[in-house]
Amino acid sequence: MMKVSKERIHNRDFFLKDTLKVAEWLLGKVLSVKYCGDILRGIINETEAYTEHDPASHSYCGVTQRNKNMFDIGGKCYVYLIYGMYYCFNISTEEKGKGCAVLIRGLIPIEGIEIMKRNRNTNDEKILTNGPGKLCQALSIDLEFNKEDIIDSERIWLEEGTSPKEILKTRRIGINRGRELEWRFVGKF
DNA sequence: TTAATGATGGGCT
DNA sequence: GCCCATCATTAAA
Numbered sequence: 640m641m642k643v644s645k646e647r648i649h650n651r652d653f654f655l656k657d658t659l660k661v662a663e664w665l666l667g668k669v670l671s672v673k674y675c676g677d678i679l680r681g682i683i684n685e686t687e688a689y690t691e692h693d694p695a696s697h698s699y700c701g702v703t704q705r706n707k708n709m710f711d712i713g714g715k716c717y718v719y720l721i722y723g724m725y726y727c728f729n730i731s732t733e734e735k736g737k738g739c740a741v742l743i744r745g746l747i748p749i750e751g752i753e754i755m756k757r758n759r760n761t762n763d764e765k766i767l768t769n770g771p772g773k774l775c776q777a778l779s780i781d782l783e784f785n786k787e788d789i790i791d792s793e794r795i796w797l798e799e800g801t802s803p804k805e806i807l808k809t810r811r812i813g814i815n816r817g818r819e820l821e822w823r824f825v826g827k828f
Numbered sequence: 829t830t831a832a833t834g835a836t837g838g839g840c841t
Numbered sequence: 842g843c844c845c846a847t848c849a850t851t852a853a854a
Contacts, residue, residue: 687846695846697839705839722847723837729846742846772847813846832852839844 641828643669643682643749644799651790654713658732658739659822661713662688665730665741666806666826669749669798672778677754679778681746681768682800687811688822689729691738695817698738708786709738716787716795718780725772728780730789744771744812746778747828803828 648668654661663686671680689696689709697706697719708717709731717729717740729740746768748755755767755777768774775781780795787795803826811823 689846697846700840703839719846720838722835722845724835725847727846744846766848770847776848811846815845829854830852831854833850835848835850837845841843 641801643801645669646799648797648799649790651712651714654730654732655734656732658688658690658741661732662686662741662822663806663824665743666803666824667801667828669800670743670746670778671796671798672780673794674751674754674779677751679751679754681748681774681778682828683743683745684747684803684826684828685745686824687742687744689740689742693817693820695811695814696738702738706738709740711735711786714788714790716784716789718775718782718785720782721772726775726781727771728775728784742771743774744823745769746774748777801828
């Protein structure tokens with residue numbers, strides 16, 4: 640069984656680096672959310688990078704009410720409603736004023752699995768958190784987490800976790816512009 | 829197995 | 842009014 644460190648990540652410097660580097664670095668880290676006295680935890684195994692010069696990014700056309708957290712300093716949560724029904728969870732990257740972030744697209748559940756099953760209304764562990772909308776539903780991440788600081792928040796944080804054995808780079812999912820960029824990262828454990 | 833489709837609502841031109 | 846960084850369900854093969 641793989642070793643998973645619970646040491647919390649408190650250093651903002653990790654998030655100030657190049658967005659592509661952060662997206663790759665996040666693979667293997669543990670995303671943790673406090674939920675009604677319980678803690679829900681999952682290993683990040685899929686991410687995507689979005690930057691301000693990227694036509695697929697929400698930040699491409701400048702600051703708006705919705706995307707303003709993408710322009711905040713690296714380490715802030717950016718949550719938005721997609722297709723009227725699901726939320727997507729991002730962490731901002733680089734310096735304040737740069738509109739970039741990493742979308743968390745997949746987790747491997749490791750704690751609070753029964754609660755996640757309830758939140759997702761399924762008993763199938765394989766489909767609990769293998770998608771950006773699914774993992775938000777499983778961990779109960781919604782707009783209340785928008786603007787939260789992953790460095791010092793008391794209800795959402797990252798832990799050291801583990802290291803992927805292998806990292807795949809592919810094109811991003813579900814976009815129409817910027818398709819050629821291989822800015823999606825998948826970790827194998 | 830893969831492909832098509834409906835649900836559902838905010839953002840932005 | 843059109844476009845979405847999605848997902849579950851149904852239909853087709």
